[in-house]
Amino acid sequence: MEPSDTQPDLETLVCLCEEAGRAILAVREAGFRVDAKEDASPVTAADLAAHEILVAGLAAGSTLPILSEEGREVPWEARREWQRFWLIDPLDGTREFVDGFDDFTVNVALVEAGRPVLGVVHVPASGTSWAGVLGQGAWRWQAGRREPIGVAPRWPPRVLASRAHLDPATRAWISAIPGARLERCGSSVKFCRIAEGRADLYPRFSPTCEWDTAAGQAVLEAAGGVVLAADSLAALRCQQGESLVNGHFIACATPAWRERLAVLRRQAVGESGRHR
Known part of the structure; x- marks a missing residue:
């Protein structure tokens, strides 16, 4: 795609995320060391390799600023002026990656006026990708085929929770729903499962960062769902x-x-x- 501030081509973005995914899998195959960042969260060569690919690819096709979990810190004084920017998590679910699970993802989102308006989520281990554009729809790419997806709400709901962060507040919330069925998995895959009609709710009462959620939120909302702040039930921003x-x-x-x-x-x- 030509450098532009206009909306990018989804196929190109999916291909870029697939390239980052192949780099992640190459690191997994070769073996890797796990280091700790300042906040004690894990980081590996796979996170950094995917970061380099995504940043180079986005910069080649767009003049918008880029904020990445593995990139340099950008002061709020600069970020607050950004009306449109790329928000990326090169490897969401690093703990799953380190522990040998397959539900880690590559996340790319386009944020406009505080709202994720486009998102791509790619699972390197399965080759599956999901993408969505607000007002246009959402799709899944699998085995070379692209097909539209949409939510399919059911009650009692099928509830997803984090494998690593099923805290007491989340357990209490789920237990208040008669007949709810719980499944646990990692990363932004949870948003996409709701978007494609395989689940209904994902409550999260433990910390996440914006790059963890923006791409999945865009996919889900493009598919007809919503991501709500738990205290106000207003749209997450x-x-x-x-x-x-x-x-x-x-x-x-x-x-x-x-x-x-x-x-x-x-x-x-x-x-x-307020959660206890």
């Missing part, structure tokens, strides 16, 4: 302040369940809406 840490949120197959979610919030965590 990026670029709201200096911190890149998200508040608690609930990814949901349909915005029509807001009232149900409000009732669950009161039942599980009290009228104040």
